Amino acid sequence: SQTIHQWPATLVQPVGSPLSLECTVEGTSNPNLYWYRQAAGRGLQLLFYSVGIGQISSEVPQNLSASRPQDRQFILSSKKLLLSDSGFYLCARGADANTGELFFGEGSRLTVL
Amino acid sequence: SQKIEQNSEALNIQEGKTATLTCNYTNYSPAYLQWYRQDPGRGPVFLLLIRENEKEKRKERLKVTFDTTLKQSLFHITASQPADSATYLCALESGGSNYKLTFGKGTLLTVNP
Numbered sequence: 004s005q006t007i008h009q010w011p012a013t014l015v016q017p018v019g020s021p022l023s024l025e026c027t028v029e030g031t032s033n034p035n036l037y038w039y040r041q042a043a044g045r046g047l048q049l050l051f052y053s054v055g056i057g058q059i060s061s062e063v064p065q066n067l068s069a070s071r072p073q074d075r076q077f078i079l080s081s082k083k084l085l086l087s088d089s090g091f092y093l094c095a096r097g098a099d100a101n102t103g104e105l106f107f108g109e110g111s112r113l114t115v116l
Numbered sequence: 117s118q119k120i121e122q123n124s125e126a127l128n129i130q131e132g133k134t135a136t137l138t139c140n141y142t143n144y145s146p147a148y149l150q151w152y153r154q155d156p157g158r159g160p161v162f163l164l165l166i167r168e169n170e171k172e173k174r175k176e177r178l179k180v181t182f183d184t185t186l187k188q189s190l191f192h193i194t195a196s197q198p199a200d201s202a203t204y205l206c207a208l209e210s211g212g213s214n215y216k217l218t219f220g221k222g223t224l225l226t227v228n229p
Contacts, residue, residue: 007159035215037216046120046205046222047207049216049217093160102165103148105160105217107159
C-alpha cells in the first residue's frame, strides 16, 4: 500500500500564528518522504525531503521547517506564518522500489489571513 | 538552474480526438521524465515514467515520447473522454540519488462532449 494520510485537510490561520501539518505513510519502511507546495499560478515547489528518521534536507530558504520523528511520519511546521505561506501543501513518498515515481497525499490547503 | 515549460496553460478538445501536451526543458539532461494527472483539490497521480534511453512508452490510451535532443516530451491521450479532463503535470528528476522531482506548472485539459 502507498496510502498517505495528511491532516488537516484545510485550515485558515492568522499571520504570525504557528503551523503544524502532519503526514503519515503506509508501506515499506524507510521511504523517501517529500513536502511540496503548490501556490496559485505556480507549479509544485519542493520544500523538504527526507531519506530517514531525523534526516531533513531543505530545498529553499523559507519560513518553514520539517521534521521526521518516526519512520513513517513527516511534519511541516512554522513558528510564525506569513501571508506568502498560503498554498496547497502536498506530502509525497517515493515508490518502494525507488524507481523514481512519487505517490502524493490528498493535500492540506492553508490560507493565511 | 533547470527550467521546465509546459507550453499550454489550457487545452480544449472534442471527445474522441487525440490530446497532445508538450513539455520542454532546458539546462539539464534528466535520466527520466514523468507525467502526472491532477484533479482539482487533489494530489497528483503518477501516470507514466520514460527514461532517457526510451523513445516512446505506452499505457492503454496514453503515449509519451522523449526526445533528448530537442529536450522535449510529448504526452498523448487517444480517443479522449470527458473523464480525461484534468491538469497534467510534467516532472523531471533533479539529479542526485534522492529522486527529487522538478515539476512544470501543468496544462489544464478539457475534453468537451
